[in-house]
Amino acid sequence: MTAEDARRVTDGAAQAIRVLIAKPGLDGHDRGAKVIARALRDAGMEVIYTGLRQTAEMIVSAAVQEDVDVVGLSVLSGAHMHYFREVVAGLKARGADDVLVFGGGIVPDQDRAPLEELGVGAIFTPGSSTDDVVAYVRDAVTRRGPRDA
Amino acid sequence: MKPKDAWLATEYAEAARRVPERDAPFETLSQIPVEPLYTHEDLADFDPGAKLGYPGSFPFTRGAQASMYRGRLWTMRMFAGFGTAEQTNERFHKLLEAGQTGLSTAFDLPTLMGYDSDHPMALGEVGKCGVAVASLADMEVLFEGIDPEAITTSMTINSPANAIWAMYLAMAERKGADLAKVGGTLQNDILKEFIAQKEYIFPPAPSVKLVIDTFEWGPQVAPRFNFISVSGYHIREAGSNAVQELAFTLADGRQYVKRAIERGLDVDEFAPRISFFFNVHNDFFEEIAKFRAARRIWAHQMRDVFGAKDPRSWLLRTHAQTAGVSLTAQQPLVNVARVAIQALAGVLGGTNSLHTDAFDEALALPTEEAATLALRTQQVIAHESGVTATIDPLAGSYYLETLTDEMERQTLDYFDRIDALGGVEAAIEEGFFAREIGDASWLQQREIDGRRRLVVGVNAFEQADAGVPIQLVDPAVVEVQNRRLAAVRAEREPREAAAALEALRDAAKSGANTMPAFLRCAHAMCTLGEQMDVLRGVYGVYQEPVLI
Numbered sequence: 001m002t003a004e005d006a007r008r009v010t011d012g013a014a015q016a017i018r019v020l021i022a023k024p025g026l027d028g029h030d031r032g033a034k035v036i037a038r039a040l041r042d043a044g045m046e047v048i049y050t051g052l053r054q055t056a057e058m059i060v061s062a063a064v065q066e067d068v069d070v071v072g073l074s075v076l077s078g079a080h081m082h083y084f085r086e087v088v089a090g091l092k093a094r095g096a097d098d099v100l101v102f103g104g105g106i107v108p109d110q111d112r113a114p115l116e117e118l119g120v121g122a123i124f125t126p127g128s129s130t131d132d133v134v135a136y137v138r139d140a141v142t143r144r145g146p147r148d149a
Numbered sequence: 150m151k152p153k154d155a156w157l158a159t160e161y162a163e164a165a166r167r168v169p170e171r172d173a174p175f176e177t178l179s180q181i182p183v184e185p186l187y188t189h190e191d192l193a194d195f196d197p198g199a200k201l202g203y204p205g206s207f208p209f210t211r212g213a214q215a216s217m218y219r220g221r222l223w224t225m226r227m228f229a230g231f232g233t234a235e236q237t238n239e240r241f242h243k244l245l246e247a248g249q250t251g252l253s254t255a256f257d258l259p260t261l262m263g264y265d266s267d268h269p270m271a272l273g274e275v276g277k278c279g280v281a282v283a284s285l286a287d288m289e290v291l292f293e294g295i296d297p298e299a300i301t302t303s304m305t306i307n308s309p310a311n312a313i314w315a316m317y318l319a320m321a322e323r324k325g326a327d328l329a330k331v332g333g334t335l336q337n338d339i340l341k342e343f344i345a346q347k348e349y350i351f352p353p354a355p356s357v358k359l360v361i362d363t364f365e366w367g368p369q370v371a372p373r374f375n376f377i378s379v380s381g382y383h384i385r386e387a388g389s390n391a392v393q394e395l396a397f398t399l400a401d402g403r404q405y406v407k408r409a410i411e412r413g414l415d416v417d418e419f420a421p422r423i424s425f426f427f428n429v430h431n432d433f434f435e436e437i438a439k440f441r442a443a444r445r446i447w448a449h450q451m452r453d454v455f456g457a458k459d460p461r462s463w464l465l466r467t468h469a470q471t472a473g474v475s476l477t478a479q480q481p482l483v484n485v486a487r488v489a490i491q492a493l494a495g496v497l498g499g500t501n502s503l504h505t506d507a508f509d510e511a512l513a514l515p516t517e518e519a520a521t522l523a524l525r526t527q528q529v530i531a532h533e534s535g536v537t538a539t540i541d542p543l544a545g546s547y548y549l550e551t552l553t554d555e556m557e558r559q560t561l562d563y564f565d566r567i568d569a570l571g572g573v574e575a576a577i578e579e580g581f582f583a584r585e586i587g588d589a590s591w592l593q594q595r596e597i598d599g600r601r602r603l604v605v606g607v608n609a610f611e612q613a614d615a616g617v618p619i620q621l622v623d624p625a626v627v628e629v630q631n632r633r634l635a636a637v638r639a640e641r642e643p644r645e646a647a648a649a650l651e652a653l654r655d656a657a658k659s660g661a662n663t664m665p666a667f668l669r670c671a672h673a674m675c676t677l678g679e680q681m682d683v684l685r686g687v688y689g690v691y692q693e694p695v696l697i
Binding site: 025026027028029030031034035037038039041047049050051052055076077078079081082083106108109110125126127129130131 | 258259261262264270271272273274277278342346347348386387388474476477478479511512513514587590591594597598604606607608616619621622692693695697
């Protein structure tokens with residue numbers, strides 16, 4: 001690695017938050033995922049959108065390969081408990097449990113506590129503001145501090 | 150009386166000096182500017198004979214039937230489905246007891262994507278956002294105690310529509326029903342799946358081919374069944390505005406008609422059974438105008454572009470559903486007011502059938518109480534509001550007619566742009582719709598985040614709320630479902646099941662109409678997953694390019 005490369009890596013980590021926005025499962029409702037991806041990108045973050053029909057395994061691999069700080073899962077099909085559990089466990093198994101996980105979609109209030117216990121940082125339901133999502137991601141990454149190399 | 154411009158420059162300007170105009174967007178949700186006042190001058194060139202006609206007559210702007218709601222009210226058709234076939238059947242019976250006049254089935258995601266409930270991709274999804282139907286056995290439980298000749302049923306199914314329709318008709322046959330008397334609607338609109346909802350399996354060309362199979366087969370076998378419901382609903386939910394919804398939906402309709410004519414079908418044989426499905430969103434007048442413009446545009450397209458001779462071919466009949474995307478998780482009871490206003494717009498637009506969303510749908514599937522309240526909202530409009538006493542009561546409104554004309558004009562512009570790209574399939578592959586819809590939804594979100602548009606409870610008038618009880622789906626659903634699936638596979642006649650699947654493969658490979666093979670598969674108890682796997686093998690699967 002050249003000095004120039006090393007500098008870019010450290011600066012990159014300090015400057016641009018890397019986010020993976022993912023659509024797990026069979027659900028094709030991608031409006032929210034795309035709007036959030038665009039809002040985070042406009043806020044200066046590096047955003048990768050997985051596209052549709054991802055398995056938990058595919059999402060975990062993408063998160064590790066792309067070395068992201070944050071994974072945002074969008075689920076409107078009611079299958080959120082299943083997919084959040086799988087993605088959080090998958091990240092842990094790959095030693096990437098410092099990657100923050102948050103989510104959005106049709107998630108009833110009673111599922112918030114169990115999701116929090118899993119380690120899911122925040123859940124944004126219909127009517128959420130993109131500004132709140134941007135602020136949340138920024139705060140959460142700042143609070144967590146830099147990731148281990 | 151002075152000209153409008155003069156009045157605006159004097160009296161109105163004077164009033165606006167004293168009380169300045171509110172800082173609010175004076176434009177429709179489709180960004181059509183809205184003037185302070187509309188007068189007869191705005192309709193100076195308006196020809197009521199050409200633009201409106203009479204209800205039930207060309208160009209049908211004023212309504213699909215001559216007597217409209219004075220004769221028969223719209224069909225109150227609530228979309229329902231969750232958990233097992235048994236649970237949804239129970240909800241169907243309750244809705245019918247509550248005065249609903251037609252059924253509408255929501256399938257779960259594995260069914261919509263053509264997977265059996267025990268497929269690995271179905272994990273966590275069985276029965277969640279609809280009911281699981283993997284074979285004729287599930288279909289028979291779902292419609293237990295319901296007479297398919299007496300009750301029409303709508304089925305929201307697209308990529309696997311041929312197989313699910315065959316299962317429904319097989320269920321009706323086994324009950325001894327005469328298929329010529331069985332009515333209902335199949336959504337079966339694959340183009341809008343590529344454009345908006347993304348529940349596609351096969352690439353566009355074979356997908357459209359499967360749709361056209363139903364155009365050819367349906368009128369011969371089940372002539373009372375609408376074999377397609379060309380849907381703008383999902384295009385709107387994906388983030389389009391009202392004009393885009395109108396334009397893209399009718400463009401899809403034109404594309405199917407073109408493809409059916411290319412197959413050599415007579416337009417007047419199939420066109421009377423094409424139905425439509427639109428969203429009803431918040432912008433009251435724009436929504437009313439959209440329904441009226443839709444009927445007029447379609448009538449002209451069918452008569453003047455496609456040469457249909459039968460007036461029933463010119464007629465756009467439509468279902469409507471209030472806008473799920475307009476519902477908020479905050480202060481969910483406020484959604485009752487939104488739904489009532491939207492439903493009223495649908496009725497004033499002359500919809501033929503209506504689903505009203507339940508107030509809790511931003512949180513979960515509706516509870517029985519919430520679904521009943523939504524149905525009651527329609528009943529109040531129908532029986533208490535007085536709007537059903539006369540036909541198309543807003544016709545001639547300076548504002549509404551101006552808006553109707555403008556939406557028609559913008560829609561025809563979109564037709565030109567789509568045609569220039571080479572038609573709907575080409576525009577899909579080029580990413581045209583994804584860009585149009587992505588940009589519109591982004592703009593709407595910025596307007597809300599920037600408080601240019603206020604949404605009660607979201608960016609204005611916020612208040613902590615206590616929460617409402619919600620519908621939960623029993624996790625045991627998947628076990629019940631998979632037991633039935635295992636029994637189907639064990640108890641059917643294996644040679645006939647294999648032969649039926651082979652016949653389906655042959656039909657798909659040869660390009661023959663697939664519907665007879667699907668009907669045979671249904672009776673042979675082939676599962677949905679097995680049938681879709683056969684087609685996946687022949688047609689391949691589609692992956693869309695990822696665009697933000």
